[in-house]
Amino acid sequence: MKKLTIATRGSKLALWQSRHIKSVIESHFTDVEVELKIIITSGDKILDAPLAKIGGKGLFLKEIEESMLRGEAQMAVHSLKDVPTVMPEGLVLSAITKREDVRDAMLSENYPDIRSLPQGAVVGTSSLRRRMQLVKQRPDLVIKDLRGNVDTRIRKLKEGEFDAIILAAAGINRLELNGAVKYFYPISLNEMLPAMGQGALGIETTQEEWVLEIARYLEDADSRIETTIERGFVDTLQGGCQVPIGVSARVQENGEVIVRSILGMPDASEEMGDMIVVSKEQISGVGETMAKTLIAKGAMELLQRAETMANEA
Incomplete structure (x- = not known):
């Protein structure tokens, strides 16, 4: 054996x-x-x-x-x-x-979704990507860094350090912690694009x-397609968690693949992104091509400024 x-x-x-x-x-x-x-x-x-x-x-x-x-x-x-x-x-x-839920999720003891958070609410996340997309929707929110394992983050929420925290939905689902807090809100891809490979x-x-x-x-064949596109996009931009980048490739039942991306400054003062639809037969190099299109529009310079802002924070 x-x-x-x-x-x-x-x-x-x-x-x-x-x-x-x-x-x-x-x-x-x-x-x-x-x-x-x-x-x-x-x-x-x-x-x-x-x-x-x-x-x-x-x-x-x-x-x-x-x-x-x-x-x-x-x-x-x-x-x-x-x-x-x-x-x-x-x-x-x-x-x-095979992917679990690719979305981010908001957890809160008092508020059912992002829109219902009161002005100045404190939201915990360690992700520049999540920070950027939250501030884009709600510039009034106070975003504070949140580290530690899932249990630690939920404990800090319950102890009142945060009004809400943002985590990957997949981890919450796998640990069956959906009921650990009063409100578990999976954030739609229209509100927040995930990290490459999430789920x-x-x-x-x-x-x-x-x-x-x-x-x-x-x-899993579809997961390989989706994440290869997402990883190709981030690799071409030479980006990691030091800069805010969201990207989502989703294989549809009809064989099409929808690819969406966003990148920008941590404070959402600048951003750019793209969306394309291709067939499974056309996926070779799609992530890299999308990244190069954004690079031609100044993405690398924008990400350099984003990294500088993050390091100075």
Whole structure:
């Protein structure tokens, strides 16, 4: 019997994701035993500074990837929105799972949606992307940084530090925390575009053939299409969580793919974006092409100013 080791962070959500993949693998590959190896990452240790200032979401992967490269694990299960677009040599993004809800969600004890928040309400998020799109709708809101795992963020909401907090709907759904607060409001894509890859799990592996065979079973074709477009868009813009970028590619039942994007300043003082509709046969390079169209309109300069503003905040 082969033993597959999955390296994982120790948060509830990371463990849920890894245990879910463990269960799927063991139910299909009866000759494979799966164990989890919990690793504390730099991102887990540094909780008193915004991600944009300390190196971005790649801080949640560094020690996990080092463990895999040392041969201590063969697989890692990530929230794909946290995975940089460039993989370390020796590792590969070998599968992308079927997506959960791609939307962001507002959680509150007193207010059912963004429109109902009172003037000057305090909203918690660690994301420049969410900040930009919130301020665009409601410039009167007070946006404060919010770090920590899902339980910590909800506790801070319940203790009254925030009137509302914004999290990825997928994580709330996976942990079945929809009822943990009075109001759980999935934010429509017309109100807020998500991060690249949001809602999907990215399966990062070593390049051993037996490991790649397992990973292929976890792959979802539509998720690969959507997230490849989204990641291509962000990669071409050379953007990460240090700058506000939202992008959504959605495969429709008729075979069309709707791609939408937004980027701008954290205070929403400037923004630009695009929307295109293509068929599945036309998707090659779509994300990159959309990014280049915006670059021609000054996107890189805008994002440089956005990064400067974020670092000065």
